[in-house]
Amino acid sequence: MVIPGQTPPTNLDEFLEGIWKQNPVFVMVLGLCPALAVTVSAVNALAMGAATTFVLLGSALLVSLMRRIVPREVRIATYIVIIATFVTIVDYLIAAISLELYEALGAFIQLIVVNCMILGRAEAHASKFAPGRALINALGMGIGFSIGLFALGSVREILGAGTLFGVPLFGPDFQPWVVMVLPPGGFFVLGAWLLLFNWWRNRKPAPREPVVAAGEASHG
Amino acid sequence: MSEATLQPVTPSAAMIRTLGLVATVCGILLVLTYQNTLEAINANKRVALERAVFKVIPGAHSMKAFHVGKAGLVPEGGAVPAGAVKFYAAYDQAGQLRGLAAEAAAMGYADMVRVLYAYNPAKQAIDGFGVVGHRETPGIGDKIIFDKAFLKNFEALDARLGAAGDALANPIRVVKNGGKQNPWEIDAISGATVTSRAVARGINDSAQKLVPLLAPHLDKLQGGQ
Amino acid sequence: MTQPLRLELRTAPHVVKGTSVERIMFHVVLALLPICAFAVWQYGLSALALMLTVVATCLLTERLFNRLSSTASTLSDWSATITGLLLALTLPPSFPLWMGVVAGFAAIALGKALFGGIGYNVFNPALVGRAFVQAAFPVAITTWVPAQFPGRFSEFVPTTLTAPLMIPPDITAWVKGHVVDGFTGATPLARWKFENQVADFGDMLSGVSAASVGETSALLVLVCGLYLAARRFLDWRIPAAILGSALLLALLFHLFDPTRFPPPYFVLLSGGLVLGAVFMATDMATSPVTPLGVWIYGILIGVTTVMIRYFGGLTEGIMYAILLGNALTPLIDQVTQPRVFGAGKGKKA
Numbered sequence: 105m106v107i108p109g110q111t112p113p114t115n116l117d118e119f120l121e122g123i124w125k126q127n128p129v130f131v132m133v134l135g136l137c138p139a140l141a142v143t144v145s146a147v148n149a150l151a152m153g154a155a156t157t158f159v160l161l162g163s164a165l166l167v168s169l170m171r172r173i174v175p176r177e178v179r180i181a182t183y184i185v186i187i188a189t190f191v192t193i194v195d196y197l198i199a200a201i202s203l204e205l206y207e208a209l210g211a212f213i214q215l216i217v218v219n220c221m222i223l224g225r226a227e228a229h230a231s232k233f234a235p236g237r238a239l240i241n242a243l244g245m246g247i248g249f250s251i252g253l254f255a256l257g258s259v260r261e262i263l264g265a266g267t268l269f270g271v272p273l274f275g276p277d278f279q280p281w282v283v284m285v286l287p288p289g290g291f292f293v294l295g296a297w298l299l300l301f302n303w304w305r306n307r308k309p310a311p312r313e314p315v316v317a318a319g320e321a322s323h324g
Numbered sequence: 325m326s327e328a329t330l331q332p333v334t335p336s337a338a339m340i341r342t343l344g345l346v347a348t349v350c351g352i353l354l355v356l357t358y359q360n361t362l363e364a365i366n367a368n369k370r371v372a373l374e375r376a377v378f379k380v381i382p383g384a385h386s387m388k389a390f391h392v393g394k395a396g397l398v399p400e401g402g403a404v405p406a407g408a409v410k411f412y413a414a415y416d417q418a419g420q421l422r423g424l425a426a427e428a429a430a431m432g433y434a435d436m437v438r439v440l441y442a443y444n445p446a447k448q449a450i451d452g453f454g455v456v457g458h459r460e461t462p463g464i465g466d467k468i469i470f471d472k473a474f475l476k477n478f479e480a481l482d483a484r485l486g487a488a489g490d491a492l493a494n495p496i497r498v499v500k501n502g503g504k505q506n507p508w509e510i511d512a513i514s515g516a517t518v519t520s521r522a523v524a525r526g527i528n529d530s531a532q533k534l535v536p537l538l539a540p541h542l543d544k545l546q547g548g549q
Numbered sequence: 550m551t552q553p554l555r556l557e558l559r560t561a562p563h564v565v566k567g568t569s570v571e572r573i574m575f576h577v578v579l580a581l582l583p584i585c586a587f588a589v590w591q592y593g594l595s596a597l598a599l600m601l602t603v604v605a606t607c608l609l610t611e612r613l614f615n616r617l618s619s620t621a622s623t624l625s626d627w628s629a630t631i632t633g634l635l636l637a638l639t640l641p642p643s644f645p646l647w648m649g650v651v652a653g654f655a656a657i658a659l660g661k662a663l664f665g666g667i668g669y670n671v672f673n674p675a676l677v678g679r680a681f682v683q684a685a686f687p688v689a690i691t692t693w694v695p696a697q698f699p700g701r702f703s704e705f706v707p708t709t710l711t712a713p714l715m716i717p718p719d720i721t722a723w724v725k726g727h728v729v730d731g732f733t734g735a736t737p738l739a740r741w742k743f744e745n746q747v748a749d750f751g752d753m754l755s756g757v758s759a760a761s762v763g764e765t766s767a768l769l770v771l772v773c774g775l776y777l778a779a780r781r782f783l784d785w786r787i788p789a790a791i792l793g794s795a796l797l798l799a800l801l802f803h804l805f806d807p808t809r810f811p812p813p814y815f816v817l818l819s820g821g822l823v824l825g826a827v828f829m830a831t832d833m834a835t836s837p838v839t840p841l842g843v844w845i846y847g848i849l850i851g852v853t854t855v856m857i858r859y860f861g862g863l864t865e866g867i868m869y870a871i872l873l874g875n876a877l878t879p880l881i882d883q884v885t886q887p888r889v890f891g892a893g894k895g896k897k898a
Contacts, residue, residue, distance in 0.1 A: 166349070174342050175334040182346050189350035193357045200364035203372050207457075264462075266714075279648075279716040282462050283684035292659075433862050464687050515691060518862060 115240050122245030129252025129294075130301045134221040139253055140290035142212045146269050149257025151205055152212065153250025155194045157243070159216050162190035164230040164242035171231045183226040184217075191217040221249065252297075259293050260284045377412050380442040380452030381423040384414035390545075392534070397541045409534045411443075413545050421445075421546050426534050427456065430526030435459040437468070437522040443483060443531065445542050449507070450496075450527065453478035458519075465519035474513050474520065482507035483531050490536050498524035570667070573833075574627035576782045580773040581634050581828070587769055588762045592642035592694070593701025595709040596762050602646045604633030606653030614662035628667050632656055635675035635828055638763025639821055639868070640682070643694045643720060645711035648686055655681035672875045673832045676825075676868050683868070689717055693736060696765055698727040736760055737819040738864040747811045748819065760820070767823040774827030783831040786840070790847020791826035791854075792817060798855045810859065822854060825867040835875040842878075842885040850874040 113121070128134045138156070143149045166186045167174075174182050195213050199206045206213070216222070225245055230238040262268055264285035266278030283289045378384045389400035393408030400410075411426040424445065429438045437460065442452025455469045468474055486493040494508040498521045501514040512520035588596045611629040615622050623629070636656050640649065656678025664670040683690050694706050708717035737748035737760075763770070778785035795816055802810040817823065830836060830850055837846045850870045857866025 170342075170346065173345075175339050177334055178339045178343055182342065185343075185346050185350055189353055192354055196357050196361040196365065199368065200361035203365075203368040274714055277712075277715040279686065279689075279711075279714060280463060281685040282687055283681065285462055286684060288684060461687055515688065 115237070118237055118240045119244040121241065122243075122248035123251065124248070126245075127248045127252060128221045128245055129249060129255075130297060132221070132224075133298070134224065135219040135249060136294070137215055138212050138219060139256060140287065140294060142209055143253050143257035143260055143290060143293075144264065144285045145208075145261040145267075146254060146257045147205075148208055149253035150250060151198070152209060153246070153253045155198060155209075155213060156216055156219065156222070156249055157246025158194050158197075159187060159190040160222055160225060160242040160246045160249075161239060162193070163187045163222060163226055164238040165235055167226045167230040168233060168235040168238035174231070179231065180223075180227070183223055183231075187222055187226065188217050221245065255297055256290065256293050259296075260289055264289060373412075376440050376454055376456060377414055377425045380425050380440050380454045381414040382452075383416050384422045385417045387412050387414045387425075389413075392537045392541060394537070397544055409530070409537055411534060411538070423452065424538070424545070425452070426530055428523075428526035428530035430522040430529065432458060432522035433460050433465050433518045437465075437519060437526060439468075439523055439526060441478065441527050441530070443535065443538075445538070445545075447480065448482070448484045450478055450481040450483050450531065453523075460516075460519045464516050467513050467516050468519055468523055471513050473511065477504070477510045480507060481510065481527075483535055485535055485539055489539065491532055492528075492535060496524055496528040496531060570628075571626050573782045574631060576777060576780060577631050577828070578627055578634070580777050580782075581631070581638075583773055584638060584763050584766075584769055584824075585634060587766060588638065588642075591696040591701075591765055592706075592762060593698075594704065595694075595701070595706040596637075596642045598646060598705065598709060599640060599642065599644055599649050599762065600634065600637040603637040603640070603649045603653045604630055606650045607633035607636070607657050610654050610657035610662070614658065614666070618662075618666075620666070623667060626667060629657060629661075632661070632674045632678075635763075636678045638824060639675065639679045639761050641690060641693055642762050643692050643706040643708045643717075644682075644689060645708050645717045647711060647713040648682055648689055650713075651685065652678040652682040654678075668834050670834055671878075672872055673829050673835050676829055676872055676875075679868055680872065691739075692717070692720065693760070694720070694724060695727065696760075700727065736864065737815070738858065741811055741815065741819070742858075742864050747815050750814060750818075764821045764824055767818045770823045770827055774823075777827075783827070784836070784843060786843045787831045787836060787847045788823075788826040790844050791830055791851040792823065794848040794851030795822060795855050798852055802855075802859065816855060816858070820858075820865045821867050825854075825871055826850070830871050830874060835878055837878050837881045837885065839882060839885040839887065842881040845881050845885065846874050846878065849877065 122128065126132055129136075129139055135156070138152050142152045163183070163186050167183060170182070191214060194216070198209065198213060225242060229241050233241070258268060262273060263281045264283075265280050266272055266274045272278070281289070284293070374387060377387050389410065389412050391398045391400065391402075391404045391408040391410050393405035395405045398404065398408065409426065411424050413424055414422045416422045424443045425440055426443065427438060427440055429436050431437075435458070437458045438456040440454045440456050441450050443449075444451045453475060458465065458468070460466055460468070481496065482494060483496065484493040485491075492508075494506065496508050496510065498510045498512045498517075499505075500517070501512050503509075504511040510520065510524045585600060588600070607629045608624055611624060612622060615624075633653055633656075636652055637649065640652065644652075656674045659681065660672055660674030660677030661667070661670045689708070692708065707720050707723050711717040740746045740748065774783070774788060777783045778788075796813045799810070799813040799816040803812050826847075830847070837843050850867075850873075853870035853873055854866040857863060857869060863869075
């Protein structure tokens, strides 16, 4: 990421990277499985964002601490063990906090483990930098991911149920757009957001930096 | 010098050591979390189950889970006999039996529809109904949760034991909206026939097994023990 | 550049004929007009308002995307008009107008403009719009009113004028007040599926049973289709393959178990099979071009429709069958490419 001869990014750059320039949902288009599956309401979206952020932070810290002692050959195995640990922890925590939320998010909490954004962060960032920077970057990514999920979740909740955070917006006679809480609705809304984002980015004078940094894990 | 030549690029020992260290650290983290959340999770599950059971059996104050099989009645926690059916007995504040509840499930339009129904041994009827989990189409299938006319089916749904004692006298079945003539029939929701049918099939399958098994043991459940 | 770029893909031999997209499309509109007129006679003001709303939405959406992509207006090629008319014909007559606007927008925006406009769309735009509102408003799209109800030329069905974004009112009571003998609020297909009753042959032929705006009279749709086929504006093999395969399969099922499966004429006359086969499956951009491919495509749609109707959760299957056929069209075209004359069998060079 850091090219010799350039000024190294400041902490603020590091933090903002995930929120804007490399937003996991809108720019890198990573972690689509939870982004499409659980964003039927704003609360679910934020909960999934928070759970993912927790896993990102925990794995970034541990990967970064161990970066000097992990041999190259077994690094992926190590990252996966670490990520799986934090996913299991967050799974227990959510079940302890609210069973209702746990059932709403369903299998997708466990599936955070296959969210390639997290492995991508461990491989591309946390394994190369000190814990402080790795945490800042992970927090930015986590918040960026949460913003992406919230953007999807809020639109789907407003159209699909006529509410936002459970508060009715249009009165009792609102006709819900059922398709929005079904899987196709997730694709429609994501497509619309991507359209908006690309249109917005393209109308600015020619961007110079490549959009997706090399070394990111591909979506899986 | 000897150390440098002995070590290959990445010695296996280093890999094993690292993986071992990672596994240990992660293991400790997991055990700590598990220990600290176990109580809260179990409490949550108990509360959720109680809330569901108390909803279908109004006036209930406490509950116990049992398995009933051919061999007899076993409280939850004991060895479960083969072919046993699980149910919950709910008691009021005085310790009197208020009713029994059991889970039922059948394939609906999109996925399994899981419901909880209350069986009243005195009336020999099903007199309570709640949905535990479903993935039916919002706006159509999910009417089974709140449609008043549909819920009325479960105020006194006949579940009498047949003369032979091994099945219900009349199988619980769904009829088309507005066609209910007998107390063991369920009036389907217009437009949500598939989901209504799933509810009826699930309850019928469950009650056909539970009620005959339960009949010889009803007196043992009275009075909370 | 006033003329839009025209690219037609045809297998050899290439013969120049004096047809153009506009001319074909215009004749399709002409052929649709009798069906629309019959629908207005059946359902009155509500059907008329729905058709006008949907067509206007389609035209406006088309214009909007012309603007956004800075291309010349494509309104004059009639294709958006056809999309709007076909879409309206597949909706129930009681469909609220604001939902018609959603359907029209989804048809042109999702079904056509995002793929690059006319000729580039993978799916039939009208069916994309229909599928979208089917998934979005499952209750409204299965609410039916009786055909030829009294007072249809002087009043709207109460649901038609539902305020935007709001739930349409319950019209059960209204329908009871306008009842035409024995109307149960279900289409013949739904009555067969859930109550095992086969509707009367004469009723279905003349189109007095509950149905979508343009689905009531299969006979009229067939006549209009014959006109287009006779003028060579549509490939007669597609409807022939769809209807033929559906009839044959229905006959086999009926012979196998006459108590469970309805007689073949029921399959032909109920629902939107004929409308879909004649006007939607034949969309040139979304159907195969090779002669063998056309037959495969048609049979696939016919068989899928019957299978969905008999064994699926839905009562009607033609919409998803055609969309599936659309999706497979590139593949069908590829595997049925005729061999180049003179080239050897087997592996390509």
